[in-house]
Every structure is written in structure tokens, then in C-alpha cells.
Amino acid sequence: MLKLETFPIAFVLFLFVSFTLVSCGDKKEDSTTQKESVQTEQSAIESTQKTETADATAVKVDPNIPHYTKVAGISGNLSSIGSDTMNNLLTLWLEGFKKYYPNVNIQVEGKGSSTAPPALISGTAQLGPMSRDMKQEEIDAFEKKFGYKPTELRVSIDALAVYVNKDNPLKGLTLPQVDATFSKTRRGGYKTDIAKWGDLGLTGDWTNRGISLYGRNSASGTYGYFKEHALFKGDFKDQVKEQPGSASVVQGVTEDRYGIGYSGIGYRTSGVIALPLAKSENDEFHLPDYENCLNGKYPLSRFLNIYINKAPNKPLDPLLKEFLKFVLSYEGQEVVVKDGYLPLTYELVKKEIAKLE
Template sequence: MQRYRLGFSQRYRLWLASGLLLFCTFAWGQNDPIRGTLGAVGSDTMAGLMLRWGEALNTRHPDIKLQFQASGSASAPTALVAGTTRFGPMSRPMTESERQQFIDRYGYPPRELSVARDALLVVVHRHNPLASLNREQVDAIFSTSLNCGGSHAIRRWEELLPADQWPYGKIALHGRNLASGTHGLFQERALCSGQFRRDISEHPGSSAVIAAVGESPNAMGYAGYNHLNPMVRAVPLISGEGTPIAPSVATIQAGTYPLSRDLYLYVNLPPGESLPPAEQAFLSLIFSNEGQQIVQAAGFVPLPQAQRTSLLPRD
């Protein structure tokens, strides 16, 4: 068998090519793009926001995809406990029983992150002249319990406005369905945990509530701030100090509007552990300037600068 011996220049070129191959292999490993499919289950109110965040994340990291199931805030704790998702967006805080179910399953509580500000609105037809409502009145309109201190139920417009100003008789009410975090939070805070009237027309989304109220002069409803449009008017609510406060970016961000609220992202993260790179990239986006600009573009209110963070605590 004939053997060939490489000259110096040939050996040098082979060594150089091998070195370049090893370097490129190492460099490719070092700069390997973040990949993954993120799952999230929860709030219908936050559906548009989550999808916009997902699009922005995919622009930053083309190999990360966000799959979001908008089945209502009540579905988030169930999915987190079942382990079918790591992220659970909710438009209300978890209840103690929901939190305890998670602890019973995993031995540690879920991480609660405030990701944006929002508010619950009481809305009427755009031409309705109703100047304001206090807590007792809101409760007396929407509930049967009168837990907030009202003396009697309010069922007709002439109990709120002179008939010559708004002659539309019985108030037709619209609200969210039972799976909604908006439903649960309005019940807790506006009805003092009382019981809703049974004749309230329930809708799967706030946009449907707004549409129904906008089409009917005799209607009133409650919905999320980001769905407000010119077809309806948000009624100022009277604060504990007796001042009517209209919902706005300033009053919601400051928390002075009586039904201001945080929007949450619950995360399954064991104490002492860090999130995988794809999940950490998603949180970094949410709390970045870009992520909070998306909050505002989606019709919600950005977090105050002091409240933002780009890193999730590890313990």
C-alpha cells in the first residue's frame, strides 16, 4: 500500500482548518439561540396583552413560541396545580383556597407577579348623564345582598336620575361570567362579597359587555378599563373621602380610582431554582420598557417605574 506524507504547508493547512472547525463549533454552542414553547392558561381580560407580548418575544427570539389559552382567570390555578402550564395570568389575586391547593400539590406557593395595572369600570350608554355612583349604590344596583350598607335595592333609572333626564325605566344589567376574574373581583370589591342579581346578562368577555351597554340606553354594566370605547361612558365612583373619581391612567396608576386593580402572572417556580432561559426571556420582556409600552398599547396602565423588575427572585 502506497503511503503519502504531508508536507509542512499541507499539515499547517489541515491544522488550521481543524482549529477553525473546533472554534466554530464552540462559538455556535455559545451563541445557540434560546428555544422553547411557552404555555400559559388563564385570564380572558389579558388575552390581547399576552398575545402581544408573545409576538414581541418571538421577534426578539424567533425560536420561542407562546401558546395561550384564554379560558378565564379561574382556569389558571387549576392548570398550574395540574402542571399543564408554568404561567397563569389572572385579572384578580388567587384566593386562599386556590393558593392552598397549589401548596398542597407542590409544597411551596406560586410566585405572584404584578405585570400591569387595570381597573373595573361601571359603564352606561354614552348619552347617559349619570354624574357618579357611591359604593352603596353600585352594590344596591348589582346585588341582592346589600352588604355594602345600602338600605334598599335599586332597580329603576328614576331612582338615580330624574325621569325627564333619563326616562328608560328598569335598569338592564350586564356583566361577566363566573369563570372571569373580573366577575370575581367585582363581586368582592363592589358588592362587598355579596351575591349578584340573577337577572344580570352574563358575557364571556368585557368587549361583549361594552357592546351590549352601548346599544341600549337603559343598560348598565361592568367591564375592564382596556375595553372602554366611545359607545359607553365610565361613571365616576365616589372614593372613601367622598370625591367622585373618574378612571384614567393617572388615577389607576396611583390607585386612587376606587376599583383599580393589578393584573397578575402566577409562576410555578420552586424555591432556590431559576427559570429556564425561554421563560426568563419572557419575564424580562414583560418588565422592560418595550413590554410596558405594549401594556399601554393594549389599553392597560403600565406599572410605575419603581415597581418594575426584570429578574424573578430565586428564593
């Protein structure tokens, strides 16, 4: 190690100035490189947007899916407790089902996916909608009481979208950028924290504006899915404004010009933009549309599930079975499209229907 006192003061000053200039040059080079990288990504996204469209109205239900047929002797009550994301979907399914069976009553409560397993275990609900898969500890708790596992039914496809305000010029994000925006752990590998819109390449009035973060609370399956797949199982920043429901996230971003949030594609409105996403810097950007969700190109696509308590080798309660058959029918999947989600294919429906027998 060099000792400063052995050198003339002028020489020391020369070294200091030289080192400072080199350091500043390095920082400028790093900043320029990062800016060029962001600009390259935005150009790639613009190319993607010219070839893809996220027009949900173009989605059609598979014509091979059987239509629902009314049966005799169906009556009674059911209870659904679970996902807030699926709350409106369950309500619309119920409305469609009651056209066949006006005297049937189904109570729907959506306070988060984590409320579904306890409700199924206690018997307070016969339907457990979840916007994520059941965790192993939830399955174990169910099996400990009943001696068998809960039955999972995939009932719809969802794209978990990253929304910005309609006035935001951002063209898209990579998952590492999403992680660096929402997470304090940055397990996705992005080099720096993203706190201002200028960090994502935006200029002008946007450059120094802080990013307002909107998300769900920890009881939500959407929260858990986003944490696992977009944050690489990392931790959310403390600044995230946790909302009680999916619609609240979209509303928050709609009212906040500098906001960004995550929510199901079924909650998209004209006040927000669902960004194209890429798995990494070297991958293509894809919109959250039907084709990209089916082929796995959109990185945050998922199934929406309903869990039920079906004892092996025992028939399901007729009301429960008929409701689920309606959900998996052509008419039930039309409801999925109406609510802004993505319908199952005929092949998927066949697999799920078989679980009811």
C-alpha cells in the same frame, strides 16, 4: 292597643284620613330627600370631571424601566391559561416577544382566572394570568402538590370600570349605589334597591326605564373582584346578563341604551362611558385614570398578575424567564399602554424582576 269599635265612625274616618295624609307626607319627604341627595352627588361629579381627565393616551411608560435586550439560545414552547381580561394583552406581548425570537411559540387560552391555578398545578400551562389575586385555597392546592407556593408577578395596573351607554347622561356613582344596582343583598348600605334609571336621578325618558345589567360569569377574576369590592362580598342580582368575555360586556352596553356593565379599562370603546366613582356619599368622585389608580383614589383599581411555578433556589426555564423579562421591560410596558391598561412604575418593576432570580 286602641279598639275601633269604641269610637264613633266619623272619628275613626277622621283618624284614618289624618294618618294617611301624614304617611304620604313622610313618603314624599323621604323621596324628596333621596332625590336631593342624588342631585348633590351629580353636582359633585360634574365638579370632578372639570378637574380630571381619563385620557389614556397621556399615560407614559416610566423612562427608568430598562429596555429589553435579546439573549442567545432562546427557543421552545410555552402555554398560557387563565384570565380572559388579559387574553389580548398576552397575545400582544407574544407578538412583541417573537420579534426577538421568531421561532418561539406560546399558546394563549383565556377562559377565566379560575382556570389558571389548575393549569399550573397540572403542568399544562407555564403562565397563569389572573385579573385577581389567587385565593388561599388555590394557593394551598398548589403548595400541597409542589411543597412551595406559586410565584406572583404583578405585570400591569387595571381599573375595573363601570360602563354606561354613550347616550347615558349619568355623571357617576358611589360604591353603595353600584352595589344597590348590581346586588340583591345591598351590603354597601344603600337604603333602597336601584332598578330604574330614575332611582339614580335621571329624568325625562330615562325616569321609568329599567336598568339592564351586564357582567361576567363566575369563572372570571373580574367577576370575583367586582363581587368582593363593589358588592361588598354580596350576591349578584339574578337579572345580570353574564357574558363570556370582557369585550362582550362592553359590546352589550354599547348596543343597549339602558345598559350598565363592569369590565377592565382596557376594553373601553367610543360606544361607552367609564363613570367616575366614589367610595361613599361623602367622598370625592374619581375617574379611572393612571394617577387615581396609583394613589388609590379610584376605588376599583387592581393589579393584573401572572403566576408561575418557580421552585426555590432553582433557575427558571430560560424561555419562561426571558418572556417575563420582556413583559417587565420598557417595551413590554409599552404594550400595556397600547392595550389600554396602565403600566407599572420603575419601583414596582424592580420588585417583580427580583422574583425571577
